[in-house]
Amino acid sequence: MKLKSLLIISLAIFTFLSWKFIDKADDIPKDLSNPHLEVSLRNIGHQVLLSAGDSSTRVLPIKKLDDHTFLIQFEKQFALEPDTLAGIVQINMSEEHFAQGYIVNVLSCFTKEVVYAFEIFEDKEQNLVPCLGRPLPKECYDIKITFPSKKITLVNYMPLMVSFMALAFSFFLLIKKEKKTEAVAISNEETSIGVILGQLEFFHGKQILKSGNETISLTAKENQVLKILASSPNETLSREQLQKEVWEDEGVLVGRSLDVFISKLRKKLEADPNLKIVNVHGKGYKLEI
Template identity: 45%
Template sequence: MKQKRLYILFLIVLAIFTLSFCYSYLTESAIDDPKNEILLRKIGHEVLISSNDKTSKVLPIKLISKDEFQISFENKFAFTPDSLINIVKNNISKSTFPKEYSVSVQKCSNDAIVYGFHIDADSSKNVIACVGRKMPLDCYVITLKFASKTNILFTKYSFFVILFLAVSLFFLIRFRNPKREKEVIIADDETNITIGKYSFYFQKNQLQFENEQISLTPKESKLLHILSKSPNEIIDRNTLQKEIWENEGVIVTRSLDMFISKLRKKLDRDSSINIVNIHGVGYKLEIKN
């Protein structure tokens, strides 16, 4: 039971750690990757080249939010939507950015959006309009807003982690100890001796406390069998030694004390049971009502 609880606790801690790691990873801004910042600057550079501007600078990339970035420029420029779409698509396809995003072009003077398009992971859902029309010379900023990978992927990872926990718990409960379950079934079919809250299976050298199986050595089993036949009665030490070691020819006095000590430990789950030493006489299996 204790092992089962520890295993469940381990699974819970593992799940929390995994989800935390995934969440931390998924909520990182893509701009944290230096290559992505370079790629955004490259998009700005190629937009200027397409408008025949080879001297103006692309200003530092601005992080508007976790998934939104802004490319601004030193000077005014003109552009055609066709070129802008191709430049952005070609560069984003080679990056680690999410493949679903929206692009908007705004005027510097009043933030009015003069052009925009949306690219979806499913190309059939792309929204692209007004191609072929050249936009006049003006001061523009280009904003790229990427679909948040947190909601979709974190939900996906959460599902698999929860599924893993559910499957693990199922197998833990269903197959936690097939051998033990088999032993319990077999023990239920055998004659047992009730000792307090224990069931004692003499032929199997086994004690059962609730669902716990406790193995006994043949001598421990024989000793407990003798004591259990006369509960709360003193059994002479010499009688116990003779019954247990009579076929071995040699009796070691301390052996009896050692086996009594081991039996006490195996019976300590029930406080109403005790093997009492009657000094100079023998032992008795004391069972309190």
């Protein structure tokens, strides 16, 4: 697969997963302060009283205990059917788009103990609705409904992290390939284009000198030394600079090695009497053209 295609695919995956993640985040109940929710909660209380045969007593004002918890209170005692309560709450919450999940606790007004509870999940298969068919006696009850806040954890971010890493790796491969292509292009250019040195032509990439139809081969070190000298014609380069650039990468510096290669290069440059490597006493060498 070409790297550009891989990059496009990774970007598409990253965009898709980001959208899905944001879409999931939108499922978190955000309108719990909506006044219409209070109407729905009062309607739950109203239908519970009607199911108990009470059509006259009041549902007391809805209490908001915190940002996610609401309390439905009643004026008088009543008997409670768990099956009926569960059905009433689920219908009202489904209509108000609060099916993401909630917990219902029925509390005794006197002891504040939980006498009945059930939990509804976004995944209906996980719903916990126990004790159906077990009616509660006539008593004073409060109904507390809690909408748990969805906590964003590292696991939630995992799809984004994986897709981002894939995207970053694709960029890395693409940049690496471009650098390699650029290096090859430069190498090919150096191989095909020579540098004019007087009457000679120097091909660093091929390690040769040309004098007309004559080809003069250079060793690797001769080639390196001549390249450095040719990069600054008619300028004196110190021995230390030449030795460092040619030999230091190998971790070895041989005192007289430079002189040996300069001597060999001089012989190979004799094809052009006007091209000389001059020893500048106490300073270094320069290529005179």
